[in-house]
Amino acid sequence: MFKGLLSVFLALVAVTSIMAKSEKTAVKQEKRVPQTLSRGWGDQLIWAQTYEEALFWARSRNKPLMVIFHLDDCPHSQALKKAFAKDKEIQRLADEHFILLNLVYETTDKHLSPDGQYVPRILFVDPSMTVRADITGPYSNRKYAYEPSDMNLLRNNMERAKTFLKTEL
Amino acid sequence: MFKGLLSVFLALVAVTSIMAKSEKTAVKQEKRVPQTLSRGWGDQLIWAQTYEEALFWARSRNKPLMVIFHLDDCPHSQALKKAFAKDKEIQRLADEHFILLNLVYETTDKHLSPDGQYVPRILFVDPSMTVRADITGPYSNRKYAYEPSDMNLLRNNMERAKTFLKTEL
Numbered sequence: 001m002f003k004g005l006l007s008v009f010l011a012l013v014a015v016t017s018i019m020a021k022s023e024k025t026a027v028k029q030e031k032r033v034p035q036t037l038s039r040g041w042g043d044q045l046i047w048a049q050t051y052e053e054a055l056f057w058a059r060s061r062n063k064p065l066m067v068i069f070h071l072d073d074c075p076h077s078q079a080l081k082k083a084f085a086k087d088k089e090i091q092r093l094a095d096e097h098f099i100l101l102n103l104v105y106e107t108t109d110k111h112l113s114p115d116g117q118y119v120p121r122i123l124f125v126d127p128s129m130t131v132r133a134d135i136t137g138p139y140s141n142r143k144y145a146y147e148p149s150d151m152n153l154l155r156n157n158m159e160r161a162k163t164f165l166k167t168e169l
Numbered sequence: 170m171f172k173g174l175l176s177v178f179l180a181l182v183a184v185t186s187i188m189a190k191s192e193k194t195a196v197k198q199e200k201r202v203p204q205t206l207s208r209g210w211g212d213q214l215i216w217a218q219t220y221e222e223a224l225f226w227a228r229s230r231n232k233p234l235m236v237i238f239h240l241d242d243c244p245h246s247q248a249l250k251k252a253f254a255k256d257k258e259i260q261r262l263a264d265e266h267f268i269l270l271n272l273v274y275e276t277t278d279k280h281l282s283p284d285g286q287y288v289p290r291i292l293f294v295d296p297s298m299t300v301r302a303d304i305t306g307p308y309s310n311r312k313y314a315y316e317p318s319d320m321n322l323l324r325n326n327m328e329r330a331k332t333f334l335k336t337e338l
Binding site: 032044049050051056104106 | 200201203204205207212213215216219220221222225228259272273274275276277
């Protein structure tokens with residue numbers, strides 16, 4: 001009986017190691033899917049690559065900028081992304097009225113983290129280059145965070161961001 | 170005869186305007202191809218999105234960073250991109266030994282433009298965060314420019330960048 005179990009065990013080990021080997025080879029040879037700038041926040045939207053690029057577009061096209069900070073391995077970011085990507089009105093507003101940027105790394109501009117660096121968080125920047133720290137989500141401890149249930153507030157905030165700050169610039 | 174020509178003309182106008190209309194609708198409804206981070210410089214390579222991200226990777230993975238500045242509407246950039254993307258040895262070196270970043274907008278780091286902001290230009294950054302201003306192309310007036318015929322030199326320069334600067338950091 002013991003001998004029988006041992007040979008089953010050895011056979012299992014052999015099969016597992018063959019499977020592991022072939023899987024390793026497969027991963028190595030597999031073609032990578034090209035990375036997209038949208039990172040899943042709306043493949044049909046046009047995304048800026050960097051903050052510098054986004055600021056240039058915002059100024060030259062006179063549109064507000066929406067910056068989304070997120071992380072691939074953060075479940076809150078992933079849940080917000082899903083809600084954001086499937087909300088047709090948000091996608092339409094974003095497409096027609098905003099310069100868009102999503103970032104997984106912080107920029108050197110401290111104005112983009114008025115109450116700290118956390119994810120997910122969404123900041124708006126006026127075409128006058130002013131960060132709209134006044135446009136906040138519903139949470140007092142993380143003012144720029146949103147959850148999937150906050151899409152109504154996010155839509156309203158997008159509408160607010162469309163009304164530009166009066167500026168002498 | 171005149172009447173016959175006129176009706177043919179009117180029919181043509183009608184068909185043309187219908188075609189124009191349906192084309193317009195088609196363009197509007199056409200799905201956009203998601204933008205890729207590679208922008209054609211190697212879809213199988215892994216690209217950083219921003220300079221901050223690239224520096225973080227270079228430092229944490231102890232790999233040199235290669236920054237390619239280019240523009241979509243610059244024929245020199247396009248020609249270099251084509252040569253870069255189809256050079257198998259350059260693609261292999263890039264994949265195995267470098268953190269990669271291609272940018273169409275300048276960063277705020279003046280060290281990345283030692284002799285001015287022009288495209289195309291390629292800069293290497295040591296994992297110690299030092300821009301390798303010593304690794305140059307063949308042109309004295311634009312030291313960091315390369316042309317499609319300079320792929321041998323670019324490969325050699327990539328090999329040089331793999332040899333890290335000695336640093337106290």
